[in-house]
Amino acid sequence: MARLPNIRHVTLHDGVLENNYDLGRKFDPIDEQDTSAQADILIQVLSRPMLWEEARWIQPSEFIWPGVPSRLLVDIPLALGEMDSLVIDQLSIHVSAAPDYTTMQLSRDDRDKLSDAIKRLDLLQFSFSPRCRSGCGPWIKNGEENDTIRTASEMEIINEYLAAIFNAGCIAHADVNLGEFWYSLGLKSMLAAPASVGIGFMWPPGSDLRSIHLTEISVTTMQLGALAAALGIGSEVSLFLVHIRVGSWRDALQTLRDGLRNPQSVSIRHPIGGEVQNLTEDQIESAFGSRQAEEGTKAECYAMGRMIENPLDEPS
Structure with missing residues (x-):
């Protein structure tokens, strides 16, 4: 890769990027008498690398789950960072969901090395989106319970x-x-998540982060506040189907308003959790649905500091 000077975007994936169902098993019909063609297809199917998601559908096994190379999510960026001549603008991770992320076993030294590698690459854009292939499984027999x-x-x-x-x-x-x-x-939805995930960490001081799009992550209001404080002046924030597991959306709007510095845009669509379930449909529509002005909804305008009253303080 270091010999290819025009590389700017690296994507890691183990399936077809254009859709979330094709596993590479579809073949044109062949004559049932053509045993040679049938053999070729069988070889292609059986020799195709297993997707990480496919391993998830197999019950925990001492042979299968530990064999999924989840450490590649660490080792590949480390290898890229070792090349002084390689500069990448964007890294996208679209590998299907691993069966067990604890096998990554990130030590403090691993985390420090990964940070240094990303810094050497001078990475500008980052995308993390574990995929789910609907064509996978279920390979569990009817009546069997899945404990994964x-x-x-x-x-x-x-x-x-x-x-x-x-x-x-x-x-x-x-x-x-x-x-x-x-x-x-393993989980039917993020509502069943046992802990916050997505931005559940401390942001570095002096971060260059200017825009972030969060989709279907589980957070707390404090974590949203930490994110807001980490964003630079004139930032852009998009929250789509974000679930607040601890705290309220009322407090989240206040936290965003207090932490963001002259944001260019804030988008909040289909908020989940955070006591939204206690609001009436009219209240939800008024705060998060109807656009107040060109800037956005009442909730978005308040978070950007362009509206005085918190819309979730309004009487029903």
Whole structure:
């Protein structure tokens, strides 16, 4: 890669990027008498590398789960960072969800090395979106229970991994999308998440972060406050289907307003949790649905400091 001077965007993936269902098993019909063609197809199917998500559908096994090379999420950026002549603008991680993220086993030294590697690459944009392939499984027989739940330890590892990348301090634009991650086997939705994940870490002082898009992550109001404080002047924030597990959206709006510095834009769509369930449909529509002005909804305008009253303080 160092010999290719025009490389600017590196994407890590183990499936078709254009859709979330194709596993590479589809073939045109062949004559049933053509045994040679049938053999070729069988070889292609059986020799195709297993997606990480496919391993998830197999019950925990001492042979299968530890064999999934989740450490590549660390080792590949480390290898890229070792090349002095390699500068990458954007790194996108779209590998399907690993069966067990604790196998990454991030030590303090690992995290420091990962931060240094990202800094040497001078990475500008970062995208993290574990994929879920709907064509995978289920390979569990009817009536059998699946005990492969996601654990709080896995959430912690993911947070530590993301923290190490952002601690490089050079990333200006970020996109963390866990929308498909939740539907990989183990959790039915982010509402069942055992811990916050996505931005559950301390942001580095002096960060260059100017814009961030968060989709279907589970957070606390304090974590949103820490994010707001880490963003630079004139920042852009997008929260889509974000779930507040601790705190309220009323406090979240206040926290964003207090922490953001003259933001260019704030987008809040389909908020979840955070006592939203206690609001009427009219209240939700008034605060988060109807646009107040060109700048956005009442909630967005308040978070940007362009409206005096917190819309969730308004009487019903």
